[in-house]
Amino acid sequence: MALNDAVDWRRDLGGGFRVALIQAGTFRSDAGALFGPVPRLLWDRLVTDEIDAEHRLLQALNCLLIETPAGRVLVETGIGERIDDKNRTMRGYAGPWIVPALRGAGFEPGSVDVVAMSHLHFDHAGGLLAPDGSRAFRRARVVAQRAEWEIALGSNPRLVASYVQPELELVRDWGAEGWVDGERELLPGVSVVPTGGHSAGHQAIVVRAPGAPPLAFFGDLAMRPWSANPRWVTSFDDFPLDSVEVKGSLFAQAADEGWTIVLSHEARQPVGRLVRDRDRFRYEAG
Numbered sequence: 001m002a003l004n005d006a007v008d009w010r011r012d013l014g015g016g017f018r019v020a021l022i023q024a025g026t027f028r029s030d031a032g033a034l035f036g037p038v039p040r041l042l043w044d045r046l047v048t049d050e051i052d053a054e055h056r057l058l059q060a061l062n063c064l065l066i067e068t069p070a071g072r073v074l075v076e077t078g079i080g081e082r083i084d085d086k087n088r089t090m091r092g093y094a095g096p097w098i099v100p101a102l103r104g105a106g107f108e109p110g111s112v113d114v115v116a117m118s119h120l121h122f123d124h125a126g127g128l129l130a131p132d133g134s135r136a137f138r139r140a141r142v143v144a145q146r147a148e149w150e151i152a153l154g155s156n157p158r159l160v161a162s163y164v165q166p167e168l169e170l171v172r173d174w175g176a177e178g179w180v181d182g183e184r185e186l187l188p189g190v191s192v193v194p195t196g197g198h199s200a201g202h203q204a205i206v207v208r209a210p211g212a213p214p215l216a217f218f219g220d221l222a223m224r225p226w227s228a229n230p231r232w233v234t235s236f237d238d239f240p241l242d243s244v245e246v247k248g249s250l251f252a253q254a255a256d257e258g259w260t261i262v263l264s265h266e267a268r269q270p271v272g273r274l275v276r277d278r279d280r281f282r283y284e285a286g
């Protein structure tokens with residue numbers, strides 16, 4: 001299989017809950033930045049088949065469409081179609097963006113009730129807007145933590161670098177209707193849980209269908225299989241000590257309770273579970 005072939009994955013959780021993976025294209029990120037403080041000697045062998053001439057790794061833009069008896073939740077929106085040519089080339093972005101990807105999977109964008117955002121970095125929030133700058137999901141409430149919006153639209157030069165502020169300003173008015181503070185059930189069985197770490201207002205999305213183990217999307221705290229080690233945090237994490245701590249506690253719960261995990265940027269084996277491994281965890285696909 002080619003690296004850029006989308007993975008077709010769906011699961012019926014029972015009780016009227018169904019989840020489908022929607023891959024909204026791929027982009028490339030600097031390999032060293034993805035491994036943060038971890039020396040290349042330790043990670044080199046993990047990426048030999050995907051690293052390119054510019055020393056970048058292939059990153060999928062994984063989204064989820066969650067069907068529940070009370071409505072539909074989309075998790076994440078990818079980079080979208082409004083990225084300029086310079087950035088498109090620099091980031092090696094290749095579509096389809098979220099709207100055609102969703103339609104290809106059989107879901108109309110207008111049928112989405114809630115869009116749950118782990119955070120608002122460019123590679124997660126870009127698809128909130130259609131190419132003409134209008135709402136890509138016209139009926140949907142966009143749920144992100146208030147703390148995330150405040151940082152994203154703030155003025156800290158280190159923190160705002162990963163956000164595209166002019167684009168988020170276009171979302172702000174209608175996006176503000178979905179601001180939340182803390183843990184919140186969006187629809188029965190679908191909750192957001194604040195984590196911080198990767199970004200100030202980062203949150204996880206957890207699906208609890210009756211009779212099935214929880215399914216979690218930990219956002220960019222769990223981008224790739226090696227993220228299972230709580231100490232392996234990326235250079236893109238704005239609050240790395242918080243990431244290490246929250247990964248330790250969340251991953252322990254997920255491992256001990258047999259949660260299904262969907263990774264945010266893994267192209268080939270994005271669905272699996274966490275298992276305890278000495279003083280850390282290991283990701284097992286499937």
Ligand SMILES: [Zn+2]
Nearest residue numbers: 121123124220
């Ligand atoms: Zn990301």
